Amino acid sequence: MSRDAFSYDPQDPGETRDQSTRNSTRQRRSTSPNTRDGTNPAPEAIGRGDSTDAREQHSARDERSDSPRAYYVRDRAYLLRDSEMNSLKEIGKFRVIPVSDLAKFAYGGNRERMEKDVRALARKSLVRDKTLEISQKKTLRVVTLTKAGHRILKSTKQVSYDQPIYHGLVKPREVKHDADLYRLYQKEAARIERDGGRPVRVLLDYELKRNLNRDLALLDPEKDNADRKREVAEKHHLQIVNGRIPVPDLRVEYETQELEPRHVDLELVTRDYRPRAMAAKAAAGFSMYARSQDASRLRRVLDEREITAGILTL
Numbered sequence: 001m002s003r004d005a006f007s008y009d010p011q012d013p014g015e016t017r018d019q020s021t022r023n024s025t026r027q028r029r030s031t032s033p034n035t036r037d038g039t040n041p042a043p044e045a046i047g048r049g050d051s052t053d054a055r056e057q058h059s060a061r062d063e064r065s066d067s068p069r070a071y072y073v074r075d076r077a078y079l080l081r082d083s084e085m086n087s088l089k090e091i092g093k094f095r096v097i098p099v100s101d102l103a104k105f106a107y108g109g110n111r112e113r114m115e116k117d118v119r120a121l122a123r124k125s126l127v128r129d130k131t132l133e134i135s136q137k138k139t140l141r142v143v144t145l146t147k148a149g150h151r152i153l154k155s156t157k158q159v160s161y162d163q164p165i166y167h168g169l170v171k172p173r174e175v176k177h178d179a180d181l182y183r184l185y186q187k188e189a190a191r192i193e194r195d196g197g198r199p200v201r202v203l204l205d206y207e208l209k210r211n212l213n214r215d216l217a218l219l220d221p222e223k224d225n226a227d228r229k230r231e232v233a234e235k236h237h238l239q240i241v242n243g244r245i246p247v248p249d250l251r252v253e254y255e256t257q258e259l260e261p262r263h264v265d266l267e268l269v270t271r272d273y274r275p276r277a278m279a280a281k282a283a284a285g286f287s288m289y290a291r292s293q294d295a296s297r298l299r300r301v302l303d304e305r306e307i308t309a310g311i312l313t314l
Contacts, residue, residue, distance in 0.1 A: 162201065197256045279306060
């Protein structure tokens with residue numbers, strides 16, 4: 001549920017963001033961490049066709065060979081395993097991740113190992129492990145980076161300088177929606193990889209909106225000039241719909257099998273979406289996903305209103 005692209009969305013005072021611009025550095029989607037080199041550890045993907053037993057045996061071998069290494073920040077050394085550093089990077093890119101999804105996607109389903117790493121990172125004050133109430137009867141356990149966790153990623157250059165990373169929660173009331181974006185990314189990344197492509201960067205709506213609003217503010221005397229506004233939208237690979245510029249929840253930049261740069265804009269729609277809002281997202285060219293309990297109802301709404309768009313199940 002992207003916030004209004006024209007309303008300035010002030011960041012939480014406790015939240016820090018990478019302000020970098022894009023370069024050609026490419027990053028892979030997270031999988032179970034299991035390789036080591038002398039500088040920057042890079043996870044090696046476990047095959048999607050692996051059986052559960054094979055994944056568990058693979059993960060067990062990884063844990064035995066994953067000895068800690070030292071990362072220095074100012075006058076302090078942090079001893080971290082590759083799997084722990086990989087978790088810091090994933091959490092930083094998406095701001096907030098449910099522990100169940102972290103175990104599934106970053107640890108190949110090895111919940112025990114994930115719990116061990118999260119406890120270790122929390123003891124070092126690099127992550128915050130919180131259980132939040134999302135309704136009167138439901139809670140959600142999530143992890144976020146602390147300032148120290150953000151600092152270690154930036155100081156040790158563990159992510160590309162053009163990949164924004166975050167710490168802390170900005171809007172706790174929207175935590176369920178924001179936490180689902182990690183799973184949304186994994187769904188789309190799997191599709192990209194099946195087609196022979198490779199995800200290279202993730203941008204949340206916070207970053208997209210910040211960059212868009214900065215350029216819109218520069219229009220000032222021409223802010224109502226439709227042509228100038230269209231130029232700004234096109235610069236950010238967005239479209240004007242009914243006089244506004246919709247911003248997606250998530251943008252995934254990737255390379256095709258032919259190494260051509262592409263991107264896809266994703267929106268997580270919920271049962272609270274009005275038909276007009278879904279029509280605007282569809283007109284903007286966003287790929288829409290919905291939670292399984294919402295998908296059928298939302299598809300019926302699209303059919304009834306004759307809105308040409310598809311909704312994929314999260």
